[in-house]
Amino acid sequence: MIPHLTGACRLWCFTILVTGSLFEHERATQVTLNVPTDSLEATTSTSPPEFKLKDGLTARLLTIGAGFILLTEALFFLPTMASLRDEWIVSRLNTAEIVALAGTAPDSDGLMGGRTSELVRAAEIQSVTIIQNDLRLLVMGTPPQGTIIDIDPEAQTIGRSLSGVLEAYAAPEGRYLRIVGRPQTNAAIKLEVIVAEAPLKESLMRSTWQVLLASLALSLTIGALIYAALADGFVRPMRRLTRAITRFSTAPTDASRALVPSGRSDEIGQAEVAFSSMQDTVRQAFIQKDRLAQLGLAVSKISHDLRHSLGAAQLVSERLASVDDPVVRATAPRLERALQRAVNLAQSTLAFGKAQERPPETELFYLSDALDDAAEEALAGLTVPWDHQVPNDLEVEMDADHFHRILTNLIRNAAQAIAQSGKPGSIHAHATVEGDRIDLHVIDSGPGLPKRVQDNLFMPFAGSGLAGGTGLGLAIARELARLNGGDIVLGATGPSGTDFIVQISAQKADPSESAA
Numbered sequence: 001m002i003p004h005l006t007g008a009c010r011l012w013c014f015t016i017l018v019t020g021s022l023f024e025h026e027r028a029t030q031v032t033l034n035v036p037t038d039s040l041e042a043t044t045s046t047s048p049p050e051f052k053l054k055d056g057l058t059a060r061l062l063t064i065g066a067g068f069i070l071l072t073e074a075l076f077f078l079p080t081m082a083s084l085r086d087e088w089i090v091s092r093l094n095t096a097e098i099v100a101l102a103g104t105a106p107d108s109d110g111l112m113g114g115r116t117s118e119l120v121r122a123a124e125i126q127s128v129t130i131i132q133n134d135l136r137l138l139v140m141g142t143p144p145q146g147t148i149i150d151i152d153p154e155a156q157t158i159g160r161s162l163s164g165v166l167e168a169y170a171a172p173e174g175r176y177l178r179i180v181g182r183p184q185t186n187a188a189i190k191l192e193v194i195v196a197e198a199p200l201k202e203s204l205m206r207s208t209w210q211v212l213l214a215s216l217a218l219s220l221t222i223g224a225l226i227y228a229a230l231a232d233g234f235v236r237p238m239r240r241l242t243r244a245i246t247r248f249s250t251a252p253t254d255a256s257r258a259l260v261p262s263g264r265s266d267e268i269g270q271a272e273v274a275f276s277s278m279q280d281t282v283r284q285a286f287i288q289k290d291r292l293a294q295l296g297l298a299v300s301k302i303s304h305d306l307r308h309s310l311g312a313a314q315l316v317s318e319r320l321a322s323v324d325d326p327v328v329r330a331t332a333p334r335l336e337r338a339l340q341r342a343v344n345l346a347q348s349t350l351a352f353g354k355a356q357e358r359p360p361e362t363e364l365f366y367l368s369d370a371l372d373d374a375a376e377e378a379l380a381g382l383t384v385p386w387d388h389q390v391p392n393d394l395e396v397e398m399d400a401d402h403f404h405r406i407l408t409n410l411i412r413n414a415a416q417a418i419a420q421s422g423k424p425g426s427i428h429a430h431a432t433v434e435g436d437r438i439d440l441h442v443i444d445s446g447p448g449l450p451k452r453v454q455d456n457l458f459m460p461f462a463g464s465g466l467a468g469g470t471g472l473g474l475a476i477a478r479e480l481a482r483l484n485g486g487d488i489v490l491g492a493t494g495p496s497g498t499d500f501i502v503q504i505s506a507q508k509a510d511p512s513e514s515a516a
Contacts, residue, residue: 065223082161096193361400374407414444
């Protein structure tokens with residue numbers, strides 16, 4: 001059935017009322033939510049983006065819903081018009097049957113002069129002919145001059161009906177249709193009726209506009225109903241999540257702006273949980289960054305004063321070197337070197353904000369001597385057995401102070417791990433030479449590294465395997481190793497101990513120089 005224009009108008013008015021109320025409610029909600037909730041948000045430099053209806057989910061839902069309805073209506077449009085055309089043709093054939101009965105009645109003149117003639121004029125029938133056994137009897141009118149298209153209602157198919165609709169839309173003025181079919185009252189004869197095609201084209205155009213208006217109203221109505229159905233379950237939760245993201249971007253450290261998950265089990269709920277977790281992680285990172293900045297300032301101040309104290313201690317150590325006591329004279333040079341390293345470290349700490357170590361000053365030195373020197377300093381106060389099987393003639397070329405700090409950190413960490421475990425253990429070192437690279441293994445028999453420490457092994461302040469540790473030792477050691485063209489990697493760890501590998505460039509001492 002073809003919708004009437006009045007019905008389309010009613011649907012259209014209903015659509016305007018429904019969508020208008022929804023848009024007004026949404027706009028009022030958006031304006032209310034854009035009011036700043038505290039002074040921090042009011043003074044922030046980043047404001048939430050201005051809401052635009054055409055860019056929101058509302059407009060998209062309405063557009064998608066209305067678009068699919070219109071697409072569905074478009075798929076059924078031509079078949080609907082084809083059905084209307086077929087009904088129009090059948091109605092003209094039925095009118096011709098009435099005319100034929102009236103024309104062959106005894107008092108045909110009287111019948112034709114009454115309502116039958118009005119019916120003929122309304123249908124714009126040009127002529128009606130009865131065909132029986134190849135005999136033709138003209139009942140009314142005369143065949144017109146002009147283009148005539150033959151139509152057989154009994155031979156109509158879907159394809160012919162659809163093509164007939166398209167032809168009717170493009171029909172030129174003055175074209176006629178010749179309809180040949182059997183009447184319902186007498187199947188032994190055929191009726192031939194010639195009608196103008198203009199009324200059919202006008203009827204199709206009128207019905208097209210009615211269908212178009214009704215389809216548009218229906219699509220907007222259904223689109224509005226779809227939006228109303230999805231507003232609580234989809235649009236508002238997504239808008240809530242969007243506002244939370246905007247608030248978080250303006251003040252990441254403000255815990256009062258954190259999104260509290262609604263507890264939904266769908267994808268929106270999962271997104272809320274993931275975003276809430278991300279908020280906590282980022283907030284803690286910002287807090288840690290501020291604390292580290294404050295710690296760096298405090299360390300810089302301490303290092304500034306410590307440098308002067310170390311300078312005074314260095315003067316005292318120089319005077320001790322002139323004492324005649326053999327024990328004092330033997331230990332004084334080592335004390336001077338330790339104080340010099342402390343002074344250099346204090347000076348480097350003052351440049352903490354640059355996060356840079358001084359450039360390496362490479363020199364040749366024996367690896368075994370560097371190991372003994374670092375072990376003596378690292379194991380001071382700790383009774384942990386130490387030994388190494390590094391050849392006495394194996395030399396390395398890198399910054400001696402950097403290498404000393406690397407070894408001291410590794411050996412001290414290993415000794416402290418053994419001491420905290422409460423079980424006896426030892427530290428061992430050996431080296432393997434592969435081409436121009438030395439792999440120095442520092443191995444302890446301690447308890448091994450926990451899994452949580454292995455995941456963030458070389459990250460400062462990310463955790464340490466030692467009670468009270470900060471994780472800075474390994475981070476500094478790796479930075480120094482890489483600064484000298486090497487690296488530090490974890491070879492193995494477990495209940496039987498841990499193996500750290502220091503990768504450095506190798507140099508072999510010249511035998512002639514050793515002989516000299």
